[in-house]
Amino acid sequence: MRIAVDAMGGDFAPANILEGVAQALDGLAWIDQLVLVGHQEKIAHYLDKLQISSHPKLKKVHASEVIEMSDLSTVVLRGKRDSSMTVCAKMLRNGEVDAVVSAGHTGAAVASTTVLARTLPGVERPAIATIMPAMHGHFVLVDAGANTDCKPFNLAQFAVMGECYYRMAFGVENARVGLLSVGGEDVKGNDVTKEAFKLLSSMPINFVGNVEGNTIFEGAADVVVCDGFIGNVLLKGCEGLAKSVMYWLKDAFTKDPIRKTGAILAKNAFRDLKAIGDSDSYGGAPLLGVNGVCIIGHGSSSAKAVYNAVRVAGESVKYRMNDMIVRRIEECGLNLEKKNPASV
């Protein structure tokens, strides 16, 4: 079990990344090797401070360049070929590691792993799966941002990959798969979802039909399928609204001394509320469908988030999630090589 970590990716890199790696070295004994990929001069100081510089399970690989958030996704392949992300993806392709973890540029992570490590046999496009909190429990949103324009066939593959991830994350077989649309009936939707509805209905999965923006929070499905454009807008919209709500709450609870007293008495309630929205504990979002495990962390990942991303990366390898995806894609008749050209 060898996992590469992009030391330079993320808003608080390399500090948070390295702290998370130190926690993983300490807490995840079943990992054989953690490979820190990045500009070694820039991270040496942190490694010394964390006293992990000569940890027996730590390997250091130099990468001279860093992807900036303003860079195009393709820079990993055409420009900065010695970026930490590109080097991680190359190691994945060469079988030098089993998984990579990055909290950096999402598009760059998708592009580098997809092009260099390629997709799993039968899979056309990978998809990002994100765990979201519902009123009771959670659901997985897939694709949360890897593909902006999708065909019905892609959505069908996302459904299968999301089902496999849900099984691994929550131990539930036969997860309820819903198609994100604008109405519950099969005639509702856009051109792509209407076709995808037919395809999903014909597959041996637990397809519960269309789900909507509101019903997904009521637990309408375990896996919510959509294209990466809408998934990304919805995910970020929820993040933005949640941030606004916290702001409004703070404003409302500090308007007068009585309310302030109430807020002090109920401070544990705010702590509980914050914990619900704490994505750090989910351990990043897997890029499902690439040939190798790739976990993408939030740009603002804390050390705890990095630790959990490494944990989920390792668990995905241990659980052989990719083998399950390949088998289920085949069982659902969605093997890219065998599919009816008309349905592309």
Add this chain to the structure above:
Amino acid sequence: MRIAVDAMGGDFAPANILEGVAQALDGLAWIDQLVLVGHQEKIAHYLDKLQISSHPKLKKVHASEVIEMSDLSTVVLRGKRDSSMTVCAKMLRNGEVDAVVSAGHTGAAVASTTVLARTLPGVERPAIATIMPAMHGHFVLVDAGANTDCKPFNLAQFAVMGECYYRMAFGVENARVGLLSVGGEDVKGNDVTKEAFKLLSSMPINFVGNVEGNTIFEGAADVVVCDGFIGNVLLKGCEGLAKSVMYWLKDAFTKDPIRKTGAILAKNAFRDLKAIGDSDSYGGAPLLGVNGVCIIGHGSSSAKAVYNAVRVAGESVKYRMNDMIVRRIEECGLNLEKKNPASV
């Protein structure tokens, strides 16, 4: 100033609708006539109870059928042609009323007014505009659900119509128009938004570029443009998340006696928080671009929501919003008849 109200549309119709109408008859003296369209036998009892049955400004028009939420949108034209919504749309087409208000089936309202009253000169497709709360202030989301598949040209027209509505609703000229996408840069987006970005950049509007799901809640734009599929998913997603947050809040604040005491002391804070999300005060969502004013209320409209929808309908007529839309569409070179066929 004559306004038709669909008495049968909405989850709490006809009770809430008629109560809202009674409030409008009482509070909006500048309206000349309110036309109640619906099954007269079914509403007579409520009118008597509200003592408005023989109000001089109230006109009653019978419609024998009611659209159910499970009906297809096209039922207003092909099936239930004597539905309250169809009759409202016919009155709009015939110039018997200046505006219609319905809290019923959104798709049916869009289909009936678009087909019967048609679109404004130069406008290809109408769009639903919804006011949403941002961290400080508000923004208008357009299209919130009228069109599931849009061309770049449609999005450009939505931008102009949204600008006009924002001017009417908030008295602000030159509203900042943002294009909802998955990244701030012009190269980010799907095939449609990338083309729309170019078109919007070339128009005499205050285009601020791409905005994202999170930045719209931070006030990145006054008018947020997207297709109706994504707008509807985002709108409903925010409704669903807001409902979940209220549930989580209640749960967190009732876990022990100390928290409960805090909640009692801060009860006004909860009231303030609820008021932010109270869409009843916005007065429904206009269907911009139809030849005549059409205001669509939320299915769960309260009497207050109906009152405000009637008020906004009347204000749109008084303000001559449609004249402004036609003029601005022309100024922006987006007149459907004159547009370059290649850009369709």
